[in-house]
Amino acid sequence: MTKRTEREEDDTVRYATLACARDGKALNRIFNVVNPHLTGKTECKARFNALKSDGKLQLTTIHNIHNHDRSPKKSHFFRYNREVSDAIKRVLNTNDMAGVRMNKSFGSLVVGADDDGRLKNVFWVDPRSRAAYQYFGDVVTFDTTYLTNRYGMPFAPFVGVNHHGQSILLGAGLISSEDTKIFVWLFQTWLQCIDGIAPKTIITDQDRAMKNVIGIVFSNTRHRFCLWHILNEVPEKLSSYSSYKTGMKNALMKYVYDSQSVDEFETSWVELITMYNLQENMWLQSLYADREYWVLAFL
Template identity: 40%
Template sequence: MNQDNQFEEVEDRGSAEEEWEPKPRMVFDSLDNLFQYYRSYGNRMGFEVIIRSSRKGDDGEVTNATLACSCTRKSSSNTRNAFKLYPVTKIDCKAWVGAAVCGNRKWQICSVGLNHNHELSSPTKTRYFRSNRGIQPYVKRRLKVNDRVGIRPNKNFNSMLVEAGGPENLTFLQKDYRNYIEKVRRLRLGAGDAYAIQKYFLKMQKDNANFFYMMDLDEEGRLQNIIWVDARSRVAFKEFGDVVTFDTTYLTNKYDMPFAAFVGVDYHGHSILLGCGLISHEDTETFVWLFESWLACMWNCAPNAIITDQDKTMQNAIEIVFPGTWHR
């Protein structure tokens, strides 16, 4: 009797999964509804869903789209580092759904691929997928207020964690919280602050023509990133720029923007500052801007070797800007 019940339970569960599977000719009211359905299916199965491609018609409206597992397509890297610490996540997975707009403006699934070439995640861990994470507006307001009154990031996040009853009940991770707070703090650096900094650097450049600085502003004139190198550092690089260390730390000011420093070592083993900057975010795009600006300052002479921490975004930027430099 127990064996029969167990068999019936397994059979029912298998039937339920088949009912959830996407099939050709399934119709949805909109592309968003199709995406929500396929994402729910992905959560049940244990994979994250992305919009791999789309195509617009003459009227500018999307008429075709391909939804796929986030492991679709192949990743390539030109790194020479044989000791990569980060696995390749895109492995050309063939699980996908192709859909198009029908005559009645509804969306219909045209083709389906169900096979994955990788191990699927546990459904209990799908909440960690980027597409499933988000900070609700009322939570954003509270986090912003707490940050403005000086509550430290760890305490701010931990209070939300305790109130929610555990990490499994939060819709975002600590990384999402930190990224949001960094964005909020960046917006506090208004156009007036950028003007004041530029005015000061112009004075420095007037006193010494070899003083170098570069500013990166957003569309509203707010300072996002800045780098400056004085004349002494530029001269020192010619002598001691073979090996450079790069690191980011945080200043104790109201902006809490990451402070980036390029450092070399002289003949006596003393550290020499070879340039520094304030950056808005620690992502690959920002580091590429910073490295390219610093390289231009140093007459496009890249160091022979650069030492950083094990930050993936730094590694990506170094491969782009310093392809011939040994990275450790």
């Protein structure tokens, strides 16, 4: 990429453009008469424009379609990759600690910083993940409980399943917390990296902040809760009841998996709550309130 900026009198950036390195007309270089070659310019119009507004640079134009083939494997030859800033070094070190190999080239890398400029959140997606999403992005799972590193930053992967039944990474982030603001940043960043094409269905845990954000960022996407996460909590939430091992657990599993219709589930749930005196159990009350997100009969 090539960078052009215009500055104010106080030396702050007023306007900035990031353009493809192949912008401009092709010219023959004749410095080497024996082996003349083109400069590689193709008049490519891919670029990002940003204009200062309210003290911050805001994107005004995004054109990410190139008129030439791209070669990610040759990216280390490009001029803008000859130097690595301190911020990117910190990102790469964080990726390394998260188990991401350094020899992976990232198609997109977005860093979120706090007001003091310190690294706060990181998101990346590589060209292979972006290509895989075009084919296998119908149903995506998102799970921040997969891994937490020693710095307490949850690892947040977007995962799909290919036609061989294998899990495939569609993007991932390291986030500083699991609140609404961070999830908005993460989901919007991922959506931009996948060309604005939202998944048809996304499966997550029961995080309330995440539920609200998905309704905002992916307004037309069906949101469902991961049944494995829910049932994994059953022993912790219900094992204190004396009837847990003598029938309650099996009854719950039966009603969840075997109910063939909404009416059948509703009847069975009332039966379960009444039979085992579970009217005061807040966890079951919350599950029932969100039953359309996880009960098979509703799906």
